[in-house]
Every structure is written in structure tokens, then in C-alpha cells.
Amino acid sequence: MTIRIDRRQFLMGSTALLATGAVGAGPALAQDTRMRLIFWGSQARADRTNGVTDLFEKANAGTTIDTEFLAWNDYWPKLATQTAGGNAPDVIQMDYRYIVEYAKRGAIAPLDDLSTQLALKDFDQDQIDGGKVDGKLYGISLGANSVALIVNTAAFQEAGVDVPGPATTYEDLKTIGEAFKSKNVRGGMKAFQDGSGVEPALENWLRQQGKALYTADGKPGFTAEDLTAWFQLWADLRDAGVIVSADEQALDTGPLEQTMVSLGKAAVTFANSNQLVAFQAINKDKLTLANFPRLTADSKGGHYRKPSMFWSISGSSAIKDRAAEFVGFFVNDPEAGKVLGVERGIPCSAAVREAITPTLDEGSQIALKFVSGLGDLLGPLPPSPPANAGEVATALLTKSQEVAFGQQSPTDAGPAFFQEASEILSRAG
Incomplete structure (x- = not known):
């Protein structure tokens, strides 16, 4: 079962990170795995996210994903408290504004050694680069937006x-x-x-x-x-x-x-x-x-074109390999892409973009065309x-x-x- 804690949406206004560095990961569990995931967003985002966690659980017997979501203003104090207490979730939704701070504190893990699990072969390069801090990859873009x-x-x-x-x-x-x-x-x-x-x-x-x-x-x-x-x-x-x-x-x-x-x-x-x-x-x-x-x-x-947000993996997670497999599934699987649509931005995988475009509703088509048609507004x-x-x-x-x-x-x-x-x-x- 997936835990769904119903808190509502976000836009601007934020609080600074309180937290400290994290310890290294221990060995991954061999079979039954419980993974924790946290993100900010609306009920609509939660429904889409939980739809993908359900798909991953069905494809990976023995894996259970517990999700928690909060409004933006509540999210960062909660995450900072969890990180400081050594209790951060395995998979963390990260913002472009905070990724440097979390990376430099060791609160999120570098992902370069997890390239096999992430499988970013057809990912937009600008979105990969957007998740780097000091040359290392710390965040996987969940969509391009503006x-x-x-x-x-x-x-x-x-x-x-x-x-x-x-x-x-x-x-x-x-x-x-x-x-x-x-x-x-x-x-x-x-x-x-x-x-x-x-x-x-x-x-x-x-x-x-x-x-x-x-x-x-x-x-x-x-x-x-x-x-x-x-x-x-x-x-x-x-x-x-x-x-x-x-x-x-x-x-x-x-x-x-x-x-x-x-x-x-x-x-x-x-x-x-x-x-x-x-x-x-x-x-x-x-x-x-x-x-x-x-x-x-x-x-x-x-x-x-900005990464709308990232998935990052906690520096203290004991299941980094499995967490990276989930992140790779989330951003690369066409069926997952159809569930997610463009609510987190335009998919960064060319294959996923191609798969979901015919399925998008009017509002999603507007968002896709907007980001694709910025022309001379774009820098x-x-x-x-x-x-x-x-x-x-x-x-x-x-x-x-x-x-x-x-x-x-x-x-x-x-x-x-x-x-x-x-x-x-x-x-x-």
C-alpha cells in the first residue's frame, strides 16, 4: 500500500534550509524494500505521482513506496527537519533554488555512479546539466518548464x-x-x-x-x-x-x-x-x-527553459540503487509518462515526449506549445x-x-x- 498524506499546493515564498550533512549509505536490502518519497504539490500531482509508484510496485515485487506531500511553504521546513535528524526520505523532490545548498551539505547524493539505473540516454542535455553542482549530477529533472x-x-x-x-x-x-x-x-x-x-x-x-x-x-x-x-x-x-x-x-x-x-x-x-x-x-x-x-x-x-524540479536521492539513503531505479522508471517509462502528463513540465526524454503527446488534454497541449514556442524570449x-x-x-x-x-x-x-x-x-x- 502507498501512504498518501493529503496536503495542498504551492507557489512562491520559501524558507531556508536548516540542515546538516548526511552519513554514507549502507547496503541495499536484498528483497523486500520499503522506499520513502517526499514532494511538494497539489492533490492532482499526488494522484499522478501515486499512479506511477503503483506501476513501479507492480513491476518490482517486494518494493513498497510510502509517499508524503505538502504545500511548498510547509515542505522545506519539514524536509530540513528530517534531514537534520538523519531521517530524510530516500527520494526527495528538489528545487533549482535549493539544490546547491543540499548538495554542498551532503544531504543529497551524487548520482554519477548510478547512470545504469537512471538510464538517461535520450534525456535533453540542458536538463541534465541543470541538475549538476560543481560538475557532479545531483538532480534528475522532472520536466522542462518556463x-x-x-x-x-x-x-x-x-x-x-x-x-x-x-x-x-x-x-x-x-x-x-x-x-x-x-x-x-x-x-x-x-x-x-x-x-x-x-x-x-x-x-x-x-x-x-x-x-x-x-x-x-x-x-x-x-x-x-x-x-x-x-x-x-x-x-x-x-x-x-x-x-x-x-x-x-x-x-x-x-x-x-x-x-x-x-x-x-x-x-x-x-x-x-x-x-x-x-x-x-x-x-x-x-x-x-x-x-x-x-x-x-x-x-x-x-x-x-528551467528544470521544473528534480528527483534527488538522500545522502543517507541505504537503498540508493533501488531509489535510482525508481527515478529512472519515473522519467523514462512511457506508461509512467502518460500518467504524469506535463504537470511537472515537458518530459525530458524524447521517447516519453513522443509517447504522451497524442494523449494530452487541451491544457497540457497549451503548456507543451508554450515551452516549445518561446522564440526570442528564450535565453x-x-x-x-x-x-x-x-x-x-x-x-x-x-x-x-x-x-x-x-x-x-x-x-x-x-x-x-x-x-x-x-x-x-x-x-x-
Whole structure:
């Protein structure tokens, strides 16, 4: 039997890892094997994941997989506590933001010696490279995705405005927002959420200017002046009444059900392309995907194909070989791929992509076409975020709320955040 602990979804906002290194693995069990697996996500993700664990259990008599899933905000404290206590699950869902930190602490194991079990022969090379830390493989990508806007198409139809598209700019946000206001869409729905505390939105905006969130050596890739301009951009939109209020945005505590789109507060929210499936499952209105705004209609985009998340193997697991066999099955088996669809992103195995494409529903087809059709919006994958990057993301969210609630001006908040981020990152060294 598979244990299914029902906790709900995630998006941004995070906490830093508490934990320490791990001891080496002992010998694998010869026959009956019990494997533990932990991930963040929605009930829909849990159902798909458990469908694949059931397939693996049927194909591997004597193996039982116990799964646990939590919302994003709850996941990292729980995993850090388990890791610190030497009780980490065998297979761990890992994020690009944290993989460096966990790898450097020995909390997850290098996977290069498990290549036979993983069988990544037709895997996209950029997705393999995305799971490496200091040249060693620590994470197996569960799908390629990109940042994206989740757009309520019905609300845009009611406003009489075209949905955002490839040429939509930040300047257009005000025009679109004013149209929503003038039509009083659904009694006051705003066009957009407040994106000032969304780390991927800031990164995308910086990349369009040839800058970065982090440098390759783990320093801030932006200036205090950049952050002042960022906070001011959103303050102007907030003052114009075309994005949600500070009180409304504060309702977004992590689960997808609490996002501005799902609560009916805004027609657009910042997310990831693979999340369209989960968003659509909890929203009655038809949703679609759009790219993040450009600085100007002809400016370079700030997107990149990112591993949506990884499977990593605990550094303390006593069954690393069997855990790697499960991971290999999860990402390479065509029947597993049909169960998973694109909820975790576009499959990285060419054979799995070919097998599942005819089986995808409309929302999944939208996600696949979006990631495949980014065109000139697409740039190179940045280096893995440095250790403590999650703490920086939390600091950004906190600072954005202080500005939104009028506790600090953008002029003061930019330098204050830059100093805080610099101090956080210096501790990671």
C-alpha cells in the first residue's frame, strides 16, 4: 500500500534550509524494500505521482513506496527537519533554488555512479546539466518548464481586452488594468496580481536588461538602484489601482487556491508553465499561458527553459540503487509518462515526449506549445542559485509587502533589500 498524506499546493515564498550533512549509505536490502518519497504539490500531482509508484510496485515485487506531500511553504521546513535528524526520505523532490545548498551539505547524493539505473540516454542535455553542482549530477529533472503568466481568458473577454501576448510590455499593464477598472469586471477584479515580491518576475525583468539575479560566484547580479526601480514600477501600478491591493495580495500564502487568480481577485498571476494543469483543475474559467511582460515591444525576453524540479536521492539513503531505479522508471517509462502528463513540465526524454503527446488534454497541449514556442524570449539557463537563495526570495517578498503597505518607500526599500540580500549571500560562502 502507498501512504498518501493529503496536503495542498504551492507557489512562491520559501524558507531556508536548516540542515546538516548526511552519513554514507549502507547496503541495499536484498528483497523486500520499503522506499520513502517526499514532494511538494497539489492533490492532482499526488494522484499522478501515486499512479506511477503503483506501476513501479507492480513491476518490482517486494518494493513498497510510502509517499508524503505538502504545500511548498510547509515542505522545506519539514524536509530540513528530517534531514537534520538523519531521517530524510530516500527520494526527495528538489528545487533549482535549493539544490546547491543540499548538495554542498551532503544531504543529497551524487548520482554519477548510478547512470545504469537512471538510464538517461535520450534525456535533453540542458536538463541534465541543470541538475549538476560543481560538475557532479545531483538532480534528475522532472520536466522542462518556463515562467509564465496564468491568464483567465473569460475575464479578459468580459473586459473587452486581448489577453497578454508575446509583445505585451510593462507599460501595457497600466492600459490593460485601466480597461478592467472601466468595465468594473466582476465587481472590481484587477487585471494583475502584485508582482513586486515574485522572485522569478524580478529575475526575468533583470535578464531583459542584461543583468541577473545572481552572478556565477553567488553574488547579487543587480544593484540597489535596480531594486528601487523595480519597487517603484509596482508602486506606480498599485497607486493607479490596476493591480491588487496590499491587503488582497497578502492573502496569497502559497497554495494555488490562495493565488489572486484562484481567489478571483486578479485575471493574471505569475507562475510556471507546468502549473497550468493544476490551476485549471481548481478554476472554472478557462485559463491559458502567456509570457512575462517585456520592457519594450521589441526588447529581448528574459525567459529560459528551467528544470521544473528534480528527483534527488538522500545522502543517507541505504537503498540508493533501488531509489535510482525508481527515478529512472519515473522519467523514462512511457506508461509512467502518460500518467504524469506535463504537470511537472515537458518530459525530458524524447521517447516519453513522443509517447504522451497524442494523449494530452487541451491544457497540457497549451503548456507543451508554450515551452516549445518561446522564440526570442528564450535565453540561456543561469547558474544554479547559490546557497541561501531561498532566504533571499523570502526577504524580497517581505520587503515588497513593506512597500505595498506604505511602511517603506521604494527609494528606501531598494538599498535596504540590496544590503540584506548581500548579507544573506555572504553567509552562504
